[in-house]
Amino acid sequence: MSNPTNLPYDLLVDLAEGRLSAEESTRLRQTVAANPQAAAELAWLEQTLGLMRSDDSEDAPDHVINRALRLVRPPTPAPAAPGLLQRLLASLRFDSMNQPLAMGVRSGGATVRQLLYNADDRDIDLRIVPEGTLWRISGQILGPDESGEVLLHSSDVSVTAELNTLSEFNLPLVPAGAYNLTIRQGNCEIEIGDIFIRTETE
Amino acid sequence: MSESAAQNDLFLVQACQRGDADAWESLVRRYQRLVYAIPRRAGLNDDQCADVFQRTFATLVEKIGGLEQPERVGAWLVTTARRESWRVSRRERSTVSLPGTNTDDGEEQEAELADTSALPDELVLRLEQQHQVRTALQQLDERCRTLLTMLFYRTDAPPYAEIAARLGTSEGSIGPTRARCLQKLRTVLEQQGW
Structure with missing residues (x-):
């Protein structure tokens, strides 16, 4: 190290990483201080390693990313001829009630139950939240932008809600029970059956 | 940017x-x-x-x-x-x-x-910088990505012997390889105007 302009880069990394002894570190820092080029190199290393070591960010959960991906869809085949009602049965893709806590869907004491369904080119994101002794069901249809309505019905309860401009809906409160959900949007009618609204312990 | x-x-x-x-x-x-x-x-x-x-x-x-x-x-x-x-x-x-916000210390609890x-802006700036470094890292070859990730993104950086075993190389080459990978990272970041 007689020539301070030729400090081994590996040694600078060791210094920035904190791998050197206190004595070595002090000696090398004195050398670096007299060498602007090495000082700049060390500053960059310390800043970059600091950013990497303090980066405790996490990937968004897959279901969260996938929901965002569905906001933009590839071109779909030509729709059915006008006037023809297309009836679809939605299939369940995700139910937070069936997921382990590690999935991170219900942490923090949250009681939101999320269900994701798919029917052809539409995804249905359902949220079920208890409010007192009743339940609030809301959600969003991810797919073609069309007006429509949602009907939640059981043997003795029937409530409806309109889709807003973001294809979101918010149904009136309902008691626990077994429900079917019908979504009418454009010339499409989507049926979701067997929605059991209850607490996890029931 | x-x-x-x-x-x-x-x-x-x-x-x-x-x-x-x-x-x-x-x-x-x-x-x-x-x-x-x-x-x-x-x-x-x-x-x-x-x-x-x-x-x-x-x-x-x-x-x-x-x-x-x-x-x-x-x-x-x-x-x-x-x-x-x-x-x-x-x-x-x-x-x-x-619960408890009606008590005398309610305001303090709410503040939590x-x-x-x-x-703060500094925190957001730091998040953006971390994003830039992570994005640059993704542009490196797999060997460098693995090495730098094991060394600097894990809270418990493994010993060189473990990293060497993972990379299929000798323990003595980890230090120099690490330095070369950081230089590559710097090059990518500089190309991005860092």
Whole structure:
């Protein structure tokens, strides 16, 4: 190290990483201080390693990313001829009630139950939240932008809600029970059956 | 924002404006970690973070045709995620009554709630810088990515012997390889205007 302009880069990394002894570190820092080029190199290393070591960010959960991906869809085949009602049965893709806590869907004491369904080119994101002794069901249809309505019905309860401009809906409160959900949007009618609204312990 | 990264973002945004789903996926995957980090750092829970994430990208879909600086879509996402985090936090404050807030120390307890309005600029800047470094890392070869990740992104950096075994190399080569990988990282970051 007689020539301070030729400090081994590996040694600078060791210094920035904190791998050197206190004595070595002090000696090398004195050398670096007299060498602007090495000082700049060390500053960059310390800043970059600091950013990497303090980066405790996490990937968004897959279901969260996938929901965002569905906001933009590839071109779909030509729709059915006008006037023809297309009836679809939605299939369940995700139910937070069936997921382990590690999935991170219900942490923090949250009681939101999320269900994701798919029917052809539409995804249905359902949220079920208890409010007192009743339940609030809301959600969003991810797919073609069309007006429509949602009907939640059981043997003795029937409530409806309109889709807003973001294809979101918010149904009136309902008691626990077994429900079917019908979504009418454009010339499409989507049926979701067997929605059991209850607490996890029931 | 670096020039090449900005050009890349500009290209992606323009493709998204044409309804290109692949470009949208690239954009979402490029920024998912950064966008998710904003509400997380603001102290929001998993459900709230998911809501902020969805609303941020839904707003982008809604506004993408009129973005004034499409090459700065990353900064736009950060700003939007910050705003949405603040909204969720404020909504939470107005609807949730914490047990014990009626006591004499209620104000103090309330102050412990997530306060995204106070998410400092320096913290957001640091998140953006971490995003840039992580993005640059993804452009390195697999060997460098693995090495730097094991050394600097793990809270418990493994000993050189373990890293050497993982990379199928000698323990003595880890130090020099690490230095070369950091130089490559620096080159990528400099190309991006770091």
